[in-house]
Amino acid sequence: NAKAGMDGVDKARVQQIVWEMSKDSAHFKNEQRKQASVLERIERMKLQAAAITPAELAAAGRFLDARIAGCEARRDLTRTWLHVDMDCFYAAVHEREQPELKRLPVAVGGMGMICTANYVARRFGVRSAMPGFIGKRLCPKLVFIKPDFAKYTAAAEVVRGAFRQLDPDFESGGLDEAFLDVTDYCTRTSRSGEEAATELRRLVKEVSGGLTCSVGVAANKMLAKICSDINKPDGQYVLPPSRAAIMSFMDTLPVRKIPCIGKVTEQVLQGVLAVSTCGQLLAPDSRCRLPLLFSEVAAGFFLEAALGLAATRHGPKTDTSVDPGRKGISHERTFRNMSAPAELEAMAKQLVEALVADMGEEDIEGRN
DNA sequence: TGCACTAAC
DNA sequence: GCAGGTTAGTGCA
Numbered sequence: 001n002a003k004a005g006m007d008g009v010d011k012a013r014v015q016q017i018v019w020e021m022s023k024d025s026a027h028f029k030n031e032q033r034k035q036a037s038v039l040e041r042i043e044r045m046k047l048q049a050a051a052i053t054p055a056e057l058a059a060a061g062r063f064l065d066a067r068i069a070g071c072e073a074r075r076d077l078t079r080t081w082l083h084v085d086m087d088c089f090y091a092a093v094h095e096r097e098q099p100e101l102k103r104l105p106v107a108v109g110g111m112g113m114i115c116t117a118n119y120v121a122r123r124f125g126v127r128s129a130m131p132g133f134i135g136k137r138l139c140p141k142l143v144f145i146k147p148d149f150a151k152y153t154a155a156a157e158v159v160r161g162a163f164r165q166l167d168p169d170f171e172s173g174g175l176d177e178a179f180l181d182v183t184d185y186c187t188r189t190s191r192s193g194e195e196a197a198t199e200l201r202r203l204v205k206e207v208s209g210g211l212t213c214s215v216g217v218a219a220n221k222m223l224a225k226i227c228s229d230i231n232k233p234d235g236q237y238v239l240p241p242s243r244a245a246i247m248s249f250m251d252t253l254p255v256r257k258i259p260c261i262g263k264v265t266e267q268v269l270q271g272v273l274a275v276s277t278c279g280q281l282l283a284p285d286s287r288c289r290l291p292l293l294f295s296e297v298a299a300g301f302f303l304e305a306a307l308g309l310a311a312t313r314h315g316p317k318t319d320t321s322v323d324p325g326r327k328g329i330s331h332e333r334t335f336r337n338m339s340a341p342a343e344l345e346a347m348a349k350q351l352v353e354a355l356v357a358d359m360g361e362e363d364i365e366g367r368n
Numbered sequence: 369t370g371c372a373c374t375a376a377c
Numbered sequence: 378g379c380a381g382g383t384t385a386g387t388g389c390a
Contacts, residue, residue: 027380034373113381115377128377131380174377260386262375297387328384 014125014138021134038264042271045293049272052292060288064303071309076219077241079312080193082180082200083216083224084163087233089176091118092211093155094145105142107135112334115147119233152176155208162203166196169314177228179221181314193217197236219246222310226257246308251279258305269302278306329364331355 022028086092090108095101095118105121107114111132124139136142156175163170167180182196191199197215204213212234216227219241230237239249254277256266269275272293273286280286281302290299304310331354335347359365 022380025380030380037373109381111379115381129381133379176377260375264374295388326384327386330383332382334381 009123009125011125017125017137018134021137038267039271042268045268045272048293049289052289056292057288060291061284063291064287067300067303068307071304071307072243075243075307075309076312077243079181079183079219080186080196080241081218081221081224081312082166082182082193082197083218083221083228084178084180084200084204084213085215085228085232086159086176086204086211086213088116088118089155089211090116090147090152091145093152094148096209096211101143101145105139106145107132107142108145108147110144110146111136155211159204159208159211159213162200162207165203166200171314179224179314193241194236194238197238201234201236220308220310220312222259222305223249223308225259226253229257250282250306250308251277253278255281255306260301261305278308281306329355329358329362331358 091101091106094106094108101118103120105124105126106118107121107126108117109115109132114126114128114130114132114135116128117126117130117135121135121139121142124135124142126135126139126142132144136144152175156172160170160172160178163178163180166182166185169181171179173179180200182193185191186193186196189196194217197217201213201215204211214228214232214234215236216224216230216239217236218224218227218239223239223246227237227239239245254266255261255269255275256263258278261269266276269281273281273289275281275286281290287303287306290302293299294302331351333347333351338344338347
């Protein structure tokens with residue numbers, strides 16, 4: 001794991017403990033099943049790759065060259081974007097109220113699942129999305145705090161007040177992060193992107209009573225997001241808005257760092273094309289094969305992302321917690337093994353009732 | 369239209 | 378003893 005705050009962690013020990021506690025679980029068995037199907041998918045795609053003819057490859061090469069030229073012609077380096085990411089947001093909110101927690105290893109969550117951990121806990125290898133009982137084993141003194149979403153929502157509202165000062169139309173990505181187009185702010189105040197980021201961090205700290213965040217500065221949303229992760233916590237990173245700077249940044253960037261490329265896509269690219277960085281993805285041998293092996297949407301996305309291209313303008317509002325533009329609504333629960341019809345029915349009833357209540361709030365009905 | 373899968377926080 | 382919940386998008390049947 002390469003998340004912020006994980007250096008200095010005894011990784012071998014963490015891996016050993018996680019393995020020991022996992023290897024006989026049903027969850028682990030399911031992970032193995034999923035991994036096997038990923039490997040099958042990679043094998044199928046390798047066969048496809050082997051069947052590509054030189055003529056197909058040459059044609060794809062010409063197609064890609066034209067496509068890249070088109071992308072480059074549209075590259076827009078005139079906008080300045082910030083991506084803000086609050087540091088250990090949930091844990092930080094609790095630490096603000098109980099400063100004594102700052103010196104202790106803290107996990108927000110329960111024995112089932114950890115939502116976030118503070119930096120003291122991360123030193124032990126405790127991290128978000130880890131089951132609490134494994135965290136407790138890695139760090140027996142770990143202090144668990146029950147999540148309090150009302151509290152986080154209130155804190156998020158406050159820091160959003162700071163975001164609004166630099167961009168009234170900022171886009172939230174959940175409670176603890178946001179995209180800001182600060183082009184107009186920079187013009188208005190004669191500030192650079194770097195100065196805007198410094199000011200935003202100062203403002204956030206001021207209005208929130210000490211919460212810190214990390215900020216990325218770049219010419220588009222995707223690059224800003226990648227950059228906000230570089231100097232975490234309480235830091236910032238500026239990627240200059242020049243084609244040369246962006247291309248050299250992308251050249252060594254692992255494809256896994258691109259938002260939307262997760263663990264599976266990373267493995268597929270590695271297994272099928274032997275690609276692990278954006279630079280390798282752009283090499284003629286790899287890029288020509290993209291349209292022959294992936295869907296049009298996927299191939300186009302990989303190409304543009306590797307070139308460091310992404311949205312430079314605000315999209316439609318996506319904050320589904322407050323926006324009527326949502327596309328789905330659901331409830332789900334993880335429950336212990338059970339087969340008695342009455343128990344199953346009771347579980348289904350609970351879920352339906354919770355869903356009906358939420359749908360009532362929004363005044364919506366199902367069609368089918 | 370529905371499902372499986374991937375991904376994000 | 379113990380591995381979350383909510384939403385979105387893609388691709389396929």
